[in-house]
Amino acid sequence: MASPQAAKDLAGFLRPYAEAVNAAIEKWLSDASVPAALAEAMRYASLDAGKRIRPALVMLSAEAVARPESWAAEPTPAAVAIELVHCYSLVHDDLPPMDDDALRRGRPSAHVKFGQAMAILAGSALLTRAFEVLSLGLADASIAAKLVAELAAAAGPAGMIAGQVADMGLCPVPDGAEGGKYIHLRKTGAMIRAAARMGGICAGADAKKLQALTGFGEKIGLAFQITDDLLDATQPTEMLGKTAGKDVRDRKRSYATELGIEPARRLAREVTDQALAALEGLGPRAAKLRDLAALLSRRNR
């Protein structure tokens, strides 16, 4: 399924999108009204790190729908907003009362560097600013309102937060693979699905195209999580930039631990193929989304 583009490595493929979103995050976080110590913690948690998969997915989904000159809205603010929310979730998830992880993206976690109080506040500040970016960054208010609804639903108590509640064992979850699916659809899946949809909304996708992007986002989110679980189980900490082997140690649900390594690898390939199939209606314009799917399935960190 791989195109020539897919031969490049994932980081190289993502770089132009990462650079664009980093510059935009930099701009949105440059605000002299924010206390310097808080601004520093917000920047630490959101800049110069991370592959920027979700922002790239926003941009690529918009590109898959229409040429930039006919987009309903420029999608960069949507890409910034979804990444700020992702970064907030990492800061809060790493806190001692949550997953208690001291290492993130190869560096001390925010609470190790700045203390727990500042980490809680900087995380909430990133979440809040994400919605400010959507409300101020989009010229078309009806697109802005749709994006706010999309992001809030994906990040909120029926989405990402529900996933973390379930992952921490704070609510009952079905046994076995069903439980793992419940968690992952929410904890990582909801935001990846939202990234694809938000790109489509910015580009002015009709219902059919939005449906194709939704299906792609759902499947690619699932494939992403399976690969994440496989990497956690098989790669050393130095390679991941975060603590490896945590899933087994913390008895977390993981495709690698529930299914075994080889069946999980097989499932990741199947789901990636389903993601590619979802794009069929979008034609050649979705070539880069296909490349992303192929590269994500082969990533090693």
Place this chain on the structure above:
Amino acid sequence: MASPQAAKDLAGFLRPYAEAVNAAIEKWLSDASVPAALAEAMRYASLDAGKRIRPALVMLSAEAVARPESWAAEPTPAAVAIELVHCYSLVHDDLPPMDDDALRRGRPSAHVKFGQAMAILAGSALLTRAFEVLSLGLADASIAAKLVAELAAAAGPAGMIAGQVADMGLCPVPDGAEGGKYIHLRKTGAMIRAAARMGGICAGADAKKLQALTGFGEKIGLAFQITDDLLDATQPTEMLGKTAGKDVRDRKRSYATELGIEPARRLAREVTDQALAALEGLGPRAAKLRDLAALLSRRNR
């Protein structure tokens, strides 16, 4: 300055607004997709408690601008959103790494009842849902986008979060009364100002009326904080429903401790008069906002 309406007690005056916003919060938090344990923590933190001053201020500000039949948008979703954000801030502020307070509104704080992880998650869920309420609850997308911008600015890293960062001593703050003002303008002032403005925006206020509401919100927010500080210094815990005497014990900036009790009382009266003066241009339609100002200055909890 007190009208006959002001003779009623504050709780009685606020009751119809509190009941309306409670019913609306109930509706917005009834969502079968939210895990039951998370929904319970969100409800605990946001229902059946609190005076609902901010939601009432949203509704009264809308009423002060125009008759309901000519409002640009029904303001209840804005009232719900601002209260959900206020409740999230209480949950997070009470956490052990923050103010470490076990008592809130006469009951165990959320982290005492549900544990720290759930309190962090339920708080963030209330914040996120607030933006969902604005994006889904307003038929007019341009009003919705304005309200999102207003709420995010007031609650975010240049507003309420900056106030908490400063209040916790996590950033440098000017000495003496200037420092107290810096904290309070952000920690409580920004959200009260936003409540008045959001009501005005819903009612379709022109620039002049929005300016009047902004001035009122700023002054009433300051008066509210001075009274809060006075109550903390002079009332017992049983009366407040939260731990009394904390400002002195925690060496927090407080108008009562910085100025002394009597000068602080005088300042509260002066600032309340300035709030009333800001309303002059709104005429008799703002009568209930005036009542609110008078009642707030005389509250005893």
